[in-house]
Amino acid sequence: MPLTTIPNELPAVHTDVVIFTVQEARLDVLLTQRRHQPFAGHWSLPGGFVRIEESLEQAARRVLAEQTGTRQLYLEQLYTFGAPRRDLRARIISVAYFALASADKVGNTSHDNAWVAWHPAFDPPLLAFDHGEIVAYAIERLRYKLEYTAAAFQLLPEQFTLRELQNAYEVILRESLDKRNFRRKILSTQILEATDDYRYGDHRPARLYRFSHEAKFEGQARRLFP
Amino acid sequence: MPLTTIPNELPAVHTDVVIFTVQEARLDVLLTQRRHQPFAGHWSLPGGFVRIEESLEQAARRVLAEQTGTRQLYLEQLYTFGAPRRDLRARIISVAYFALASADKVGNTSHDNAWVAWHPAFDPPLLAFDHGEIVAYAIERLRYKLEYTAAAFQLLPEQFTLRELQNAYEVILRESLDKRNFRRKILSTQILEATDDYRYGDHRPARLYRFSHEAKFEGQARRLFP
Structure with missing residues (x-):
């Protein structure tokens, strides 16, 4: 029978945002250093609680702007993490968002804000809560998007060489790709x-x-059907 | 600056489950009829509030079993719907799940349970809340999965003819496919x-x-890279 009364005991709803960039032949993720307990001093994803009157995406945009000065990224919902003990303070469910950026688009990391910095996504510092798991999940999504869509355009300047594109793929897939094979495949998709x-x-x-x-706005490199 | 205190006013967290099947050349979605306000008498997705001690997927499995007698489906998280006014009672965020089933796997629809029934997914009755939007989003996910993965195996018996497989694709993509072209493409993916x-x-x-x-357990029909 459908429940129609709202429970007395409610979880809190949080949002955490994973932003990736590729710079200096490395996949980086944007992290903030926590100043309060729990996990004070640890690095974590930018994030905050969803306010009662804002949508999930509005919450993600707000915390990103407040904590990193970053605006106008294309945010995509990644996944909702809800294991009962993922935060020991209370039941806290996290709706994670995901974005790709060229490193110059992200503010607050190069001047006086020591609380925000890029870190290597494949070898991050010890992360608070289950944020290591969230980053790992986001890497899988990123790889999938690179295999099936033209998402790499968000990581590269407007114009680029095939070598530069191959470098981005190699950094993210973590393997060296055969140059001829890569060029043949990427050109056959007709996204370039x-x-x-x-x-x-x-x-x-x-x-x-x-x-x-x-390719940029359809988002899909190739369809199997029809 | 990271927020570390939990807000006083919290949203409620709900889960809703979209189950599709293909039967008699039609894509169907499993719906339950609401007995209470709001939207009493309207059809809606099976769903319920997430209990404070259960994971999101556990909640989805529990409500599905309670409301439809269905167990042992492979549930995949679909998307989290969180528009502030999607439910007028309170702020209610819905973590939606998604599954494919052969129609004979789903209980409680053929005997005395008039509250649960299959309805045409492309032409459902008027649905409660934003459930029409959730079903539409799930159809997009289903089409994507058919184009990129071997997900159709969940809708078909263990063995099937190419004509039967083509029928399932045609019903879901809502277009007739060229027989030769379909066979050539599906066989080239080597998932059969x-x-x-x-x-x-x-x-x-x-x-x-x-x-x-x-193909079933990797879930992917074809990779563009490497």
């Missing part, structure tokens, strides 16, 4: 457009590519 | 294994296939 521009450097000029508008 | 058995009927015998063990 060649530009008329080249990157000049020590080697021979490398053509610059960009993601097609359609 | 031909058996030595045939279905005999009015037409010439049709070979029976099954999903490979690997």
